[in-house]
Amino acid sequence: ASSAIGAEMDKLIITANLGAEALAKYSVAHTLGLGLGFAISALASSLYPWVIRKLSSGNAREVEPTFGALTTALGGMVIAIALFVPEIFAFLAPKSYSDAAVATLPLLISTLPSFASSFITVGMVGKERGGYTTYSAAASLVASIALNLLLIPRFEYTGAAVSLLISVTVGLILNYIFLKRSGGEEIFSPRLFLKQFSVAAVGATAAPIVWGRLAPRLLILTLPATMLFKSYEILRVRIRES
Numbered sequence: 001a002s003s004a005i006g007a008e009m010d011k012l013i014i015t016a017n018l019g020a021e022a023l024a025k026y027s028v029a030h031t032l033g034l035g036l037g038f039a040i041s042a043l044a045s046s047l048y049p050w051v052i053r054k055l056s057s058g059n060a061r062e063v064e065p066t067f068g069a070l071t072t073a074l075g076g077m078v079i080a081i082a083l084f085v086p087e088i089f090a091f092l093a094p095k096s097y098s099d100a101a102v103a104t105l106p107l108l109i110s111t112l113p114s115f116a117s118s119f120i121t122v123g124m125v126g127k128e129r130g131g132y133t134t135y136s137a138a139a140s141l142v143a144s145i146a147l148n149l150l151l152i153p154r155f156e157y158t159g160a161a162v163s164l165l166i167s168v169t170v171g172l173i174l175n176y177i178f179l180k181r182s183g184g185e186e187i188f189s190p191r192l193f194l195k196q197f198s199v200a201a202v203g204a205t206a207a208p209i210v211w212g213r214l215a216p217r218l219l220i221l222t223l224p225a226t227m228l229f230k231s232y233e234i235l236r237v238r239i240r241e242s
Contacts, residue, residue, distance in 0.1 A: 002138065010030075010152070010160040011023055014026050014157070017152055018156060022156070022157070024097070025093070025097045026100055026103060028089065028093040029101065029107060029157060030107060033111075033161065036078065036108065041115060051126065051187070055123065060123075060184060061186050066235065067116075070119075070235070071115065071193060071196045072227050072231045073235075075203075075224075076226075077228070078204050078224075080221060081108060082207035083210065083211075103158050105161070106162045107161045109197075110168050116188070116193055119187075119188070120176060120188055121175060123188065124178060127182040127184045129182040135174065135178070136171045137171065139174055140167045140170050140171035140174075144163055144167035147159075151163050
């Protein structure tokens with residue numbers, strides 16, 4: 001319920017402050033930015049039974065490398081998509097919508113804490129402490145509404161996207177606190193996640209510098225390609241085991 005309300009609240013506030021045309025523009029950025037997160041979550045959900053088995057058998061420490069590999073892959077895809085946002089945006093919408101393209105970047109970055117939070121939730125469920133998620137979801141929703149009301153009138157599309165990024169990060173921090181209380185912190189490394197998040201955030205934020213120049217973008221693509229290959233080397237063992 002929190003996710004559903006939070007996903008629509010920014011659109012309602014944008015409509016109220018900027019009008020229906022602005023909502024149409026932001027919807028394209030929203031679809032492009034969060035579509036990656038939905039796809040990764042769907043793929044990762046196939047690993048959740050494996051995670052529960054590891055937790056039940058006392059092998060929780062085997063989960064963290066899998067989570068790290070998935071997050072590395074997600075970060076690589078965030079950077080890759082961020083490099084070609086103008087072209088993808090032009091394919092999905094008219095040229096007049098391009099002023100909302102930059103809002104895609106915070107939305108892309110938000111997929112990392114969102115995915116991490118959902119992965120942590122599986123750990124809490126495995127420890128029979130799933131009820132804690134009620135508090136983190138409520139806090140994330142309140143933060144989302146407050147930030148949308150504050151930032152959208154001032155920063156329009158980017159304000160809405162940044163609001164989502166901050167609110168899901170709040171949810172992640174609280175979920176990790178509850179995970180530690182549940183005794184399942186071995187499945188999540190804050191230090192590793194912060195490193196992966198920083199690389200993806202810097203890469204995505206800096207992407208507009210090379211928009212419109214193909215050669216630099218192709219060169220930078222070697223970074224996400226390396227991240228994806230590294231993830232595959234770790235995940236293929238888990239896939240075979242699963």
